[in-house]
Amino acid sequence: MIIDVQVHVWYSDRPSRPWDPSYRATYREKQSFLQHAGQSNGPEMAKLEMAEAGVDAALLTSLGIYGWDIEHELQAAEANPGVFQVVGVVDQFSPGVKAHIAASAERGLRGVRLLELRDPARIARREFDRVLEACSDLGLIVVLPMVYPLNLELCELFRRFGDVFFLFNHLATGYAPPILGFRPSDPFERLDTILELAQIKNLGLKLTGAPALSREPYPFRDIWDPVVEIVRTYGADRVAWGSDYTRTAGLHSYRQGVDYLREIPQLAEEEKQLLYAGTVIQRTGWRPA
Numbered sequence: 001m002i003i004d005v006q007v008h009v010w011y012s013d014r015p016s017r018p019w020d021p022s023y024r025a026t027y028r029e030k031q032s033f034l035q036h037a038g039q040s041n042g043p044e045m046a047k048l049e050m051a052e053a054g055v056d057a058a059l060l061t062s063l064g065i066y067g068w069d070i071e072h073e074l075q076a077a078e079a080n081p082g083v084f085q086v087v088g089v090v091d092q093f094s095p096g097v098k099a100h101i102a103a104s105a106e107r108g109l110r111g112v113r114l115l116e117l118r119d120p121a122r123i124a125r126r127e128f129d130r131v132l133e134a135c136s137d138l139g140l141i142v143v144l145p146m147v148y149p150l151n152l153e154l155c156e157l158f159r160r161f162g163d164v165f166f167l168f169n170h171l172a173t174g175y176a177p178p179i180l181g182f183r184p185s186d187p188f189e190r191l192d193t194i195l196e197l198a199q200i201k202n203l204g205l206k207l208t209g210a211p212a213l214s215r216e217p218y219p220f221r222d223i224w225d226p227v228v229e230i231v232r233t234y235g236a237d238r239v240a241w242g243s244d245y246t247r248t249a250g251l252h253s254y255r256q257g258v259d260y261l262r263e264i265p266q267l268a269e270e271e272k273q274l275l276y277a278g279t280v281i282q283r284t285g286w287r288p289a
Contacts, residue, residue: 001277002060002258004050005207005287006087006169009076010065011040018126020067032176032247036065039104041246047083049245053254057082059280059289061118061143062089062113070104077108082289085145087111092131101130102132111141111167120153122273128157136163141283143206146172150193158200163184165283167204167240171230174195177212177248187213190228194232204238204283205230207275211257212248218256219263226264236267237282 014017027033041049043060050058060073070088085108090097092114101109112135118129133287135142153225158166170176172194173187173211188194210227214220231239239259245254261272274282279288 001288002055002058002241003280004055004245005167005240005280006061006244007046007050007058007242008036008063008244008246009041009043009046009060009073010036010063011042012038017066017072019065020069022067023065029077034042035247036063043080043084043260047080049254050083053243053245055243055254055256055258055275058084059087059110059284060084061087064089064115065232068094070109074104074107074109079137081108084108085110085284085286087113087141089113089115092128092130097130098134101131101140102138105138105140110286111135111143113143115145117142117145117157118154123151123153123157132157132161132164136161139285141165141167143167143169144173145169145176148190148193150175150197155200158203162202165202165204167206167283169206170244171205171210171227173213175213177209177244177251182218183215184213187223191226191229194230198233198238204240204279205234205263206240206242208242209244209248209257211260212244212251212275218252219260220252224264224266228264231267231271231275236271237279239275240279240283241275245275 011017030044060072060076066072068089068091073086073088077086090101090112141166175187210223211220214223216222243254243257245257
């Protein structure tokens with residue numbers, strides 16, 4: 001079984017499903033806006049792409065185009081419960097956020113994406129505590145980006161919410177794929193810090209978009225060693241494979257983004273089974289049909 005831990009679905013801005021007005025204002029000068037503007041990748045298209053790539057199921061991850069609204073993803077999960085579940089954004093300031101998370105969990109929410117969970121002052125104010133308490137109560141994972149330098153307040157928060165499983169995006173490298181117009185000379189320059197974080201036992205990593213960091217064609221051999229070192233340090237049961245294929249399609253095919261792990265001889269078959277699906281099943285409780 002192969003479960004993609006990060007697939008974005010959205011439609012082009014249209015009257016029947018309009019984008020949040022703030023999206024353009026916030027992102028129009030950023031490459032991420034150009035990647036999504038004027039395009040669509042609805043759930044039905046995602047299913048076709050997944051079938052072509054040999055992917056059985058996916059966690060639909062909110063992109064932010066619809067603001068705090070995750071109805072698009074939840075409706076897809078309700079219509080295809082054996083194929084899709086959801087990692088959604090939430091408004092931590094909403095008075096009813098706990099009830100909203102609980103209701104969404106009944107419809108397919110398996111995790112919460114907290115993109116702002118990186119500001120020391122906001123963590124000190126315990127701005128995210130209600131959301132994290134809800135995730136603890138419901139067994140939901142929490143997904144977040146890594147930003148350097150490492151925020152020690154964040155590490156303390158991980159320990160304070162020890163019942164919550166946190167997943168850093170993109171192997172915690174701090175680089176979101178694809179790196180258009182820019183490639184770091186050493187994308188794993190912070191590998192020592194990434195490995196040190198493995199001491200926090202409720203912390204894991206999403207193996208999303210890793211081939212975008214490669215300077216070689218498929219099977220991306222120049223990233224094999226750091227990927228193996230990360231998997232061995234954390235344990236494969238704390239690392240989950242994902243494609244982020246809508247962002248990496250200009251660099252390699254979806255199928256290549258799936259298959260390269262199979263080519264790494266240092267990874268045992270049992271480890272690959274965990275990376276491709278077992279970790280998601282263990283951490284979310286969702287076993288696709």
